[in-house]
Amino acid sequence: MSRALLIARRELAATLSSRLGATIIAGALLVDGLYFYWFGLSERKLSAEVLQSFFYGVSGTTMIAGLLLAMRLIAEERQLGTMTLLNTAPLRDRDIVLGKFLSALTMLALLTVLTAYMPALIFVNGKVSVGHIVVGYVGVLLLGAATIALGLLGSALARSQVMALVIGALLLVPLVLLWGLARASDPPLNAVLARLAIHHDNFRPFMQGILELDRALYYLALTAFLLLASTKVLEARRWR
Amino acid sequence: MDRSLAGLTQRRARRSEPVQRENALIEITELYKFYGEQRAVGPLSAKIERGEIVGLLGLNGAGKTTTLRILSCDLLPSSGTVVVDGDDVVERPDAVRAKIGYLPDTPPLYPEMTVRAYLRFVAALRGVAPAQLAAAVVDAARQTGLEAKLDDTIETLSHGYRQRVGIAQAIVHRPALVVLDEPIAGLDPVQIMEMRELIRGLRGAHTVLLSSHILSEISETCDRLFVLKDGAIVAQGTEAELSAALLGGMRVEVQVRGDADLPRLLAELAEVTEVRAAGTPEPGVHAWTVHARQDVRERLCQELVRAGVPLVGLSRGERELEAIFERLVTAPAATAPTRPEPGVAALGEAS
Numbered sequence: 001m002s003r004a005l006l007i008a009r010r011e012l013a014a015t016l017s018s019r020l021g022a023t024i025i026a027g028a029l030l031v032d033g034l035y036f037y038w039f040g041l042s043e044r045k046l047s048a049e050v051l052q053s054f055f056y057g058v059s060g061t062t063m064i065a066g067l068l069l070a071m072r073l074i075a076e077e078r079q080l081g082t083m084t085l086l087n088t089a090p091l092r093d094r095d096i097v098l099g100k101f102l103s104a105l106t107m108l109a110l111l112t113v114l115t116a117y118m119p120a121l122i123f124v125n126g127k128v129s130v131g132h133i134v135v136g137y138v139g140v141l142l143l144g145a146a147t148i149a150l151g152l153l154g155s156a157l158a159r160s161q162v163m164a165l166v167i168g169a170l171l172l173v174p175l176v177l178l179w180g181l182a183r184a185s186d187p188p189l190n191a192v193l194a195r196l197a198i199h200h201d202n203f204r205p206f207m208q209g210i211l212e213l214d215r216a217l218y219y220l221a222l223t224a225f226l227l228l229a230s231t232k233v234l235e236a237r238r239w240r
Numbered sequence: 241m242d243r244s245l246a247g248l249t250q251r252r253a254r255r256s257e258p259v260q261r262e263n264a265l266i267e268i269t270e271l272y273k274f275y276g277e278q279r280a281v282g283p284l285s286a287k288i289e290r291g292e293i294v295g296l297l298g299l300n301g302a303g304k305t306t307t308l309r310i311l312s313c314d315l316l317p318s319s320g321t322v323v324v325d326g327d328d329v330v331e332r333p334d335a336v337r338a339k340i341g342y343l344p345d346t347p348p349l350y351p352e353m354t355v356r357a358y359l360r361f362v363a364a365l366r367g368v369a370p371a372q373l374a375a376a377v378v379d380a381a382r383q384t385g386l387e388a389k390l391d392d393t394i395e396t397l398s399h400g401y402r403q404r405v406g407i408a409q410a411i412v413h414r415p416a417l418v419v420l421d422e423p424i425a426g427l428d429p430v431q432i433m434e435m436r437e438l439i440r441g442l443r444g445a446h447t448v449l450l451s452s453h454i455l456s457e458i459s460e461t462c463d464r465l466f467v468l469k470d471g472a473i474v475a476q477g478t479e480a481e482l483s484a485a486l487l488g489g490m491r492v493e494v495q496v497r498g499d500a501d502l503p504r505l506l507a508e509l510a511e512v513t514e515v516r517a518a519g520t521p522e523p524g525v526h527a528w529t530v531h532a533r534q535d536v537r538e539r540l541c542q543e544l545v546r547a548g549v550p551l552v553g554l555s556r557g558e559r560e561l562e563a564i565f566e567r568l569v570t571a572p573a574a575t576a577p578t579r580p581e582p583g584v585a586a587l588g589e590a591s
Contacts, residue, residue: 085362088314
């Protein structure tokens with residue numbers, strides 16, 4: 001675990017000092033702000049609806065930012081030739097995956113914290129509970145963690161960052177669209193598909209300030225599964 | 241006890257305890273590595289003693305990098321065993337990794353870090369205690385001549401200095417074995433000389449295994465050579481041993497001032513088979529070519545000095561090493577072994 005933290009710290013420092021990290025954060029904040037202004041404040045709504053609208057917008061930028069932050073994690077190590085350094089150090093592949101994941105999650109948490117001025121505005125000028133804000137952010141972080149794990153798998157599979165992004169997007173889009181497939185399907189398949197969709201049914205309760213344990217477990221299980229898959233990809237590469 | 245259960249217990253016991261340590265630091269036995277159906281390495285067996293500087297010599301694609309990657313636990317073998325200081329690379333990779341410092345053909349550097357931060361990171365990653373990190377970094381920098389560059393960002397360093405940082409990261413945790421893949425590739429002549437000195441400076445504290453396709457680098461730096469061809473060792477030994485075995489002896493070029501009669505002076509040396517005049521490279525200096533059954537350079541030097549002959553130069557034949565290399569790597573290939581039977585290649589499955 002300590003070596004995973006070591007990797008996470010180095011990775012975080014590299015991301016913070018890179019133009020890419022700053023661009024992702026600035027871009028996401030800009031989009032969040034514009035979305036909040038146009039869809040949250042431009043018409044008369046209840047405070048709770050404005051907050052829901054905010055979390056809906058943030059969930060979209062979080063998924064995109066998660067993929068962008070994750071694409072470089074392992075693919076860049078391969079491009080630089082530094083993967084050999086990690087592979088030949090006395091640590092397990094799961095330490096590498098965990099360290100990389102934690103660094104991107106910390107970046108995403110930083111981005112999330114920087115959006116807090118918007119719910120604060122609603123809180124000060126309207127009527128929303130702190131619980132709604134907290135649960136909404138828990139949902140955003142769980143969704144972000146799952147997206148990063150998905151992007152990390154893409155990064156573990158790809159040789160370049162661009163390919164990592166493409167693979168991550170190819171994995172994410174079907175998971176999002178499962179919701180549409182669920183609407184077009186008959187029972188009981190529709191319920192299964194809706195449960196598996198990464199955003200719609202699973203994220204909506206968080207948006208509304210309702211903490212449902214099974215939804216949270218879905219995101220945690222998905223994240224754990226994807227991290228395990230990334231670890232297995234790294235292990236399998238040693239046989240090549 | 242049930243036989244299968246007994247076998248499982250024995251295997252677990254083997255995994256948890258290091259193999260009986262012998263004098264050899266590295267023991268490679270019947271190593272094979274296949275990429276698909278393509279054999280990259282094998283059959284390869286070798287032993288390397290502690291404190292040696294050993295060179296892996298071979299043309300591109302001979303299997304040098306694959307062998308070094310297996311040794312460094314970056315890659316798993318298809319079959320065979322590789323034991324480093326009593327620990328098997330498949331059974332106890334973490335134990336092996338802690339004992340090895342590896343410099344791949346491209347130094348694994350993070351360009352945005354300073355040399356100090358990078359070496360500190362690598363040392364911590366390889367298990368150096370937090371209290372000893374600063375000392376380990378300074379020590380590695382001193383050994384590689386990087387003291388003045390410690391606070392420079394890696395992306396600002398020249399190729400030569402980056403290569404030094406690559407070596408520094410390989411020795412920062414004071415490993416028993418340092419593995420260097422093509423350490424002088426791309427360096428200019430001055431940097432090559434400095435790198436040779438640096439590698440020689442590792443002698444004693446570390447066992448060094450380095451690869452190259454450049455013969456002069458290997459012969460200048462290493463105690464012993466392994467010549468690889470098509471993934472297998474086709475010859476091994478010291479430079480003199482290879483010369484004696486493959487060329488039937490050694491050729492030494494001698495330059496003396498004046499017209500001393502070398503054939504007569506050296507007639508008493510039993511090892512010398514022939515002495516021939518080789519012209520006058522500069523006014524008053526005569527060159528001779530001495531053929532001998534073995535390395536007679538020291539004896540020649542002693543004899544000539546004893547006879548009062550003004551010795552200007554003495555070196556082994558310039559083209560001799562190249563002739564050895566050429567002969568080894570251009571010889572017709574032996575029949576390529578096929579992939580070992582599943583029972584033989586059970587190493588990966590067992591792990």
